[in-house]
Amino acid sequence: MIVFDNVGKSFGSHRVLDGIDLHIHAGEKIVLLGPSGSGKSTLLRTINALETIDEGHITVLGRTLPGSKTEEQQLRRDVGMVFQNFNLFPHMSVLDNVCLAQIQARKRPRAEAEATAMDLLAKVGMAHKAKAFPMQLSGGQQQRVAIARALALRPQIMLFDEPTSALDPEMVSEVLQVMNAIAAQGMTMVVVTHEMDFARKVADRVVFMDHGRILEQAPPAAFFSHPRTDRARAFLAHVVRERAKTGKLTPLDRELAQVVAGNPSA
């Protein structure tokens, strides 16, 4: 469904992506992990051509990137994306946010678009705010609307770029619940996140990156219990330290803490 073939990208002498080979199958849920600046967000954004690539090819849903402008537009209609900062259109109501691309990009009649929008808003628990404007909503509510907006084009792949990082802690779970529901319906998902619980429960595969390279790929159980590289262990240790500062350690966090503390099980 998504195939990276020796993909590279540079900003000057800085290698943002370096020799990326990756196969993602239909229905698979991939979580991209890695320290900030590791290239995971860039990798995610190459899938719908928001980032260009300098070397290699990516095949997405049978289309090869880099492609023409029109091809990229066609592709993006089949790939939904959710951003860290929601990026809702502030001058439009919630309903219009979800309808715009349906009407303009998919050429659906307004009535059909609105029916689809209301249906999706109901599924993310936001139907009662259809007439509201984004600024009147909480962060968690805005992100749920943004997910509905991305789903409205009936995409075959959903990309999530740190969807909960900009949220207050008490709003994280409402967004993760919606993502769980989408995963349960068999959607192909690629997610950049620091939510280890989500990675452990939902992901089929964890892809760990650093310095623009993929260092490890493994099912979450294997990755979290037996990280093979020092960098992965260092990264997990860092995550645990950050979690410890909040004082709310989950069972998984404690388990991870043991793994990184003194158990070189590789």
Next chain:
Amino acid sequence: MAAPFTPATPAASLRWGADLEGGAPYAFADPKDASRVIGFEQELADALAKHLNRPLERVQVNWDSLIPALGRNTIDLAMAGIELTDEHKRGALFTRPYYVYQQQMVVRADEARVQVFEDLRGKRVGTLSGSAAHRMLDQLGGVNITFYSDIYAVYQDLGMGRVDAVFLDLPMAAYYAKGNPKLRFVDPPLGEGYYAIALRKGDEALKRELDAALDAMLADGTLERIYRRWDLWTPSQEKLLSFRDTQEVPQQLEPAWKRFGPMLAAGTWMTIKISTLAMALAMALGMVLAVMRVYGPMPVQWLATTYIEIFRGTPLLIQLYLLYYGLPKLGLQLDAFVAGVLGLGLNYAANEAENYRAGIQAVPKGQMEASLALGLTRPQILRFVILPQSLRVAIPPVTNDFIALFKDSSLISVITLVELTKAYGMLASATYDYIGLGLVTAAIYLAISYPVSRFARWTEARLRRAQGVTA
């Protein structure tokens, strides 16, 4: 105004107010040597100063401001083809006349429709505002008058067909039109009147001296020699000898609103029409330029930037002159109204483009990314996402520009359009009521611009409320 520490010396210079701009053949810069001033009034002034045994100092004063300048004591006398009329006598003391002027009709050589004065009805006639010819045309009625402040331009526009006839003082026609084979004088000249020298009210001493000097120059033939040199001597000048003036001024009978109302109303309407159309043009073109500049490929960006820099970096006045008086030389002749709308609109488009550009750049980058990710095309993204948000940011500066344009529209008077400020100027210089009329005119401007700015603030607040922003 006696200054105690500088006693008047016998050689105190005689300050003569004149307007060299468009001043031929009265007093003007010699086309062959621009540092020299020539003209029949220059020769007259030299002769008068000699009679009075005082050095002559010429002061450049805008024609409309000559009589007020006497009151402000920046000049001692104004001699610049000022007609001896009741209106003028209200503002100044006058010497005996020095010239008997007449009004000359001039048309294109192939013009057969104009044979007598009454034929000017229904024609487009060029003249100077506030002139004796202007008053005669008003009395005739039914004439489509175009007002100029530049004599050269009147006859140039006659040649190009922008007006059907020019009706002005004979000396001007003699200098500007006589040698032109494309133009024809419609004889005889009409409407005799007197040019006289204007003095500060109450300056009877200077009046006695100048009257005596003029008497002497008339008697010894000095005046006739000067006029013959400039081809201005006419048999009518004999009337200078028999002139007797009472200096009495009849009372103005018509109420003020009746004299001023129609002209101020027409000027206001012209100002509103031209500002609204020019702003519509500026907003539309500005939007195109802004999009070109932000999203266009390199050559298109460069084109838009060049346009913006040129139109922002040069005075609107020069742009208007080029559009109206310059383009005809390249074969493109614009109607004055069209030139006015274009001039203001093209100029303000540069400002609007920058306002919109700031608005576009104020839209967060994430908006573009989210739109792209939804598979929208660039034109769709601009139309539905970027421009609606940038317009909101641009409302306050665009409103400010509209009010600025509204006031700048007074500049279009240089291309013969009579808008509110020009109407004020014409009325004020005819009546010397600078304060009363000025306050009324300012009030009209304010009455229009204040609601505009209120409306903009209201729109802004409403948009914010609609989106649930409380601040």
